[in-house]
Amino acid sequence: MAHNQFELLGQRRFLPFFLVQSLGAFNDNVYRQAIIGLLFFLGVSVGERTLYTNLAPALFILPYFLFSGIAGQIAEKLEKQRLIRITTAMEIGIMSIAAVGFLLGNMPLLLVALFGTGLQSTLFGPVKYSILPSVLKPEELTGGNGLVEMGTSMSILLGMIFGGLIFVVAGEAGPEAAAAAIVLLAITGNLISRLVPRVEASAPDLKINWNPFPESLKALRLARRQPAVRNAILGISWFWFVGTVLTAQLPAYAELFLGGGNTLYLFCFVLFSVGTGVGSLLCEKLSRRTIEIGLVPLGAIGMTAFCADLYFAQPGPALASGLTVREFVAGGNWRIIADLTGIGLFAGLFIVPLFALVQSRTPREELSRVIAGVNIQNAFFIVLAAMLGVLLQRESLTLAGTTLPLPGLSIPELFLALAIANAAVSVLIFGLVPEFFLRFLAWIYVSLFYRLRIAGVEDNVPDEGPALLVCNHVSYMDPLVISAAVPRPIRFVMYYKIFRIPGMNWVFRAHRAIPIAGAKEDPEVLEAAFAEVQAALAAGELVCIFPEGALTKDGEIAPFKGGVERILAANPVPVVPMALTGLWDSMWSKRDSRLGRLRVPRRLRAAVGLVADPPVPGEAANAASLEARVRELRGDLR
Structure with missing residues (x-):
């Protein structure tokens, strides 16, 4: 048994799985950023790039709505190491198709492969979290989830950086470099998956219903059976809502209100991601190796305070432009740096105990399907966040010839609105289940x-x-x-x-x-x-x-x-x-x-x-x- 979370990284029951899930998140983001690099490499029009940036997220998230119910059943029925090997083998096939797309400069083929990566992630999602209670003791769950969240957060960040640099570094050989990178990463993940110890199926006799729609509804019902679990899942989905709204605004925020460009946007994303990773790792220490749901209100309070302060720190447009990261830091913008890091840190304290609670209080034979329900709800909140983020910044919307007034919020005002909404949702959750606040x-x-x-x-x-x-x-x-x-x-x-x-x-x-x-x-x-x-x-x-x-x-x-x-x-x-x-x-x-x-x-x-x-x-x-x-x-x- 590990006496702290970092000892888990030296144990076979955890390390191979940790590496597989981190590599998967890393490769997904390398792929998505490399597609953006290819668009600039091919010199496509702004309209085509805009079409991709709107279509790509929808294609990636669509399988979560369509196939999560089936994925949850498969994760219950199959031995988990076998399922991990199957999903990583799928990744090799999908990335091979994507590699052909890069070599041919074929955007439709790349979008088909992007849908495939969403499908592979949908199948992997239930086993990603349901395997932890099978290989970790209850007192290790918080630390294990903290490592997983940290690994995911940092893999997304590093994947974006690596994928964005491929065409910059490789130059004319960019398509070949991108094709080789994503296939080699997929093969590496599959090889490591073979080191994951065998974990028996939680419901081997389960009869799979291949109709996705009733099974999706069933997964959502299972996720709502226990009040504490139901509201923990609501909190998890709200975490994704807040993260989506915040990160979606960072590119424009960095340019218009901080006076920087792409490098400053990436720096802002680094601050948020590192903060989330640190907060996730702190959970075990602060909880004394228990599943301490008392950290959830602390996380909510911190997210609200730092998100609100982000509005007051820079409410108006920047006076400068074209600032580098060095110039931004030298300009004394420590309050904004602290706010972005603080939001991420408290978000980590918020999310890790919620996942640990869901894992600990859900029957083992239902957990994969409950996680599937979580993924469906998360996908809905992500789409809702993306839509609201766009609508709330518009001044009007015309539908069927009728013009509807909209708030027309600036990005800092949107951050303030997000802080207020976060406080309201937190009060709702803690009012429905007082156990969170009492703890x-x-x-x-x-x-x-x-x-x-x-x-x-x-x-x-x-x-x-x-x-x-x-x-x-x-x-x-x-x-x-x-x-x-x-x-x-x-x-x-x-x-x-x-x-x-x-x-x-x-x-x-x-x-x-x-x-x-x-x-x-x-x-x-x-x-x-x-x-x-x-x-x-x-x-x-x-x-x-x-x-x-x-x-x-x-x-x-x-x-x-x-x-x-x-x-x-x-x-x-x-x-x-x-x-x-x-x-x-x-x-x-x-x-x-x-x-x-x-x-x-x-x-x-x-x-x-x-x-x-x-x-x-x-x-x-x-x-x-x-x-x-x-x-x-x-x-x-x-």
Whole structure:
């Protein structure tokens, strides 16, 4: 198991796949930029170049609408390494056709091949993200997705640069150089794909429906089944909307408002791409190797702030023209540089946890089809972004003889409108699923006040299936600390009077906490709690209980009550003993009086710990043995 994301790059279970998907993105962009180079090489008219720039994106994205439903089924039915080999072999054939197009200067043939690259990407898309949960542990998903997003972002950037330079460097031999480059890259990808380890099919008995339209609708329905997954997918598609609107404006923005040309546009794209890559890589560190959806609101806030500031940094046309990158930087435009980098960085923080959440909370046998649904929705948002980006900058539109007024926004005003829309969509998503924002607040609190040390959690908390977590109870913040350390969602059992606190009840409900009462306090609540615990364990979830039944009053561990034995009698699932340390001195324990507890914490970033022991079989566990184990784990630290 990798202890940080970069160790994955030295392991066969991840590295060949990472290289294949990065090479694929690189080659696609080399090809698309080389076509633009060929158009200038052949000296075609401005009208023909404009036709291509409008037709090419449509041809590339059309297969996502037509064939994603079928692609999702194929990715479920076939062994994944085999499918990767098939798609990279397709790439060789498609790029061979494209090579002939370059050599002949045949634009229709190149556009046919471009449609083929879109089809190949459509088939590869579902396996690209569905393979990760099969080869990575849950605590590695965030880091693995961060590497994939970083690799994709940088491959797109480098592919654009490489493809754009082919005809500049090769000169008269440009067509031959472009043809050789794309075929050799495709062959390299296929050779590397043979090193990807075998990953069994998730649904080998699935019967494929070759009618794309009902299957596309089915994929979209699967993607909308769970509220948290549905809204995570909405967030992913919104990421593509924001990225499309922003990057589509950069060429004109660099020329008209920054006073530069193609090199300055490329520099702006570099800033955004590098920012996205860095943000993607930061996710693992910031999330402490868990799937921390609390980073999503942080990403949304950062994207909104930097996108809005891009308007205020340069609201009007540039006074200069023809600036080089060196001249632009020397001119003190650090605010714009920071804005473009910041948008990308926070976009990385936004997108990576969303993909990790979709992967972790979707049944394995449905994941490829759900990813297919994601791709369909992404394609729709990309097309919508392209259309709105054009319409919002026009002052009017004539349809059937009727002239309709339009906003006529400048590019900076479009950035401001995008920031406002981003804030509105974020509020919508976080309102529909409060878990995102609540996790954000919890992440902020734990990161600000504690230095969390974790031991044994990765190895001992099961990656899937039901388990009962038992832990000592020190402070009211115990569930936040445990949630920050465990990558899987947890159902916490909590005292019913706290669960019912006005103003906080909706928080506990959003986290699906289970209220419990003493037998003499409310027998109905007690029985309902045990029934809910049994249902959660039967559904394969993690449930955490504090068998002491209350917060410690003296810092010591109280005797465990018999409720744990009743749970295990009905559901003899594995039991993971856990111990919290360092929280007795916090403001949320019962160390002092109520007034004393309101003091400011003595130390920010106080060291606290969570230690987990190997699971105990449910049949062999009892309250006394579990209490002894937790006491031993905690030791003398309180």
